[in-house]
Amino acid sequence: MEIGILKETYSGETRVPLIPFAVGELIRQGNRVVIQSEAGLASGFEDQAYREAGATVVYSAEEVISRSELILKVYPPSWEEYQRLEEEQILFSFLQLSHATKKNLELLIEKKVTAIGFEAIEDQAGNLIILTVMSEIAGKLAVPLAAHYLQARQGGKGILLGGIPGVPPSVVVVLGAGVVGSNAAILASQMGAQVMVLDKDVSRLRALEEKTQFRIASAVATPYNICRFVPIADVLIGAVFIQMESTPHILDEELIRKMRPHSVFMDISIDQGGCSTTSRPTTIIEPVYLKEGVIHFCVPNIPALVPRTATIALSNILLPFLEQMAEKGPQKILSSQKSFARGFYTYNGFCLKEKIADHLGLPFVEMKT
Incomplete structure (x- = not known):
């Protein structure tokens, strides 16, 4: 199979899907890999390392796409990148099509592109394997980033996240006890913050309390509790x-306005549209803005802040899936690999995700495995 790796164009996106070792493994199995020059540079992998692994380095996205059956990238494609795709190619990337515009999906259907989203692929246990790893990174980064923006020099309240003897710690309120929320809550607790976690799933809250030896508090995420705890959050x-x-x-301007002035709001769910009406996507280059007196951090690709770690983790997971794709092709994957097949958004001119197809009024075909 001809595999092409694009250099990322989104502001501050520094990850690359595969490290040179993984490229070499694919080539040893009879595949060919074309990579755009400097695609891995920000992650610490130079063009020469990919050449030594057997890849062909080219200097334009157009050449990568024209020479490839399967296109690999990390950040969801821009409209310009969608337009460059050719008939019946395979697109393998974060896609986030649940809140994409209709024209993106229509183009994939029209060109009969097989579109596979990193965020929807599962392992044999049903876990969103790629999304989980990136969420772990985002959760671990959210707390030190928040501590940074609490500093007076950054426009924050001028308080220490964990406090010191005689001075109480900051209050951290986490909405959601999934992978991101749990990792953030655990780290905030370890740093000495007073942590409150809200989630609708009591079993998740119980597991998190036990894991932290009850150093955090929790509450069911009812509208009453959200309105009760959000205003006290630093x-x-x-x-x-x-x-x-x-x-x-689940948050609006009125509730955000009730927060303490110069508090910090980290909307880690911004890659899925954000959980507040005050949220809008920002970039690693310009990550924050002030809204209703609250510092908003709404970067959708937080793992790109640690690109080497994120790239190695991503490459480790992607390699077996790419090996399967190269060996079997998309049709056999759909019929025999249920966990991998769940990542397919479109195939052969149809949308395979019923919720998305219904929402956008597009043709849907049930995935049969």
């Missing part, structure tokens, strides 16, 4: 996630 972390759906706006 740091508010939005970690709301609903698979195959845009994140619901």
